[in-house]
Amino acid sequence: MREEIMEGIRRHILPLSGLEKAKLLEVWPGHSKISIEIPESALNLYGNLHGGFLFSLCDITAGMATYAYE
Template sequence: MITRPEIMEGIRRHIQRIGGQENLKILEIEPGHARLSIEVAEEALNLYGNAHGGFLFSLCDIAAGMCTYAYEVTNVTQCAGINFVRGVNGGTIYVESNIVHKGKHTAVCRVDITGEEGELLVTGNFTMFLGKEI
């Protein structure tokens, strides 16, 4: 059990409201491809001043769902893996998802987030379970 109050307080600070996705912009969309952009808002920062991993992960998840939905099929995330390569604390970031395999029941998407200078910030793979045609 944690007994030091300052450690417990530091642990409690990890509970945060994450916001900032409401200004997500669609730049390109077609079956198997989505490119989005967003300005990193203060509401998206973690307690260390960088974009929260949950914020970045959900942007990747949204992009994977969009590029899959563009095939006119409902979908949900079945499995996802993500690597946070570099921190970011402001500016515009770009989220790009491309389907690298589409089968009968699943689609596998590669998703990258890059910064204003094209530097890789996040990379991930999302397996989307395909539902019914729309």
């Protein structure tokens, strides 16, 4: 593979941070709602929200909604 292609591929590995700034708005069994200001570090190379960040938010809220069942 050409080196410039490999370098482009390597640039897709980004650190994700900022999840700790999420604020819980609502929670009850089977439901949770959070709010978060998207940090620049959560954007991918194209300026869009990184899929891993988005799915982490989904995982957090699903866990909260499930945990609320006790």
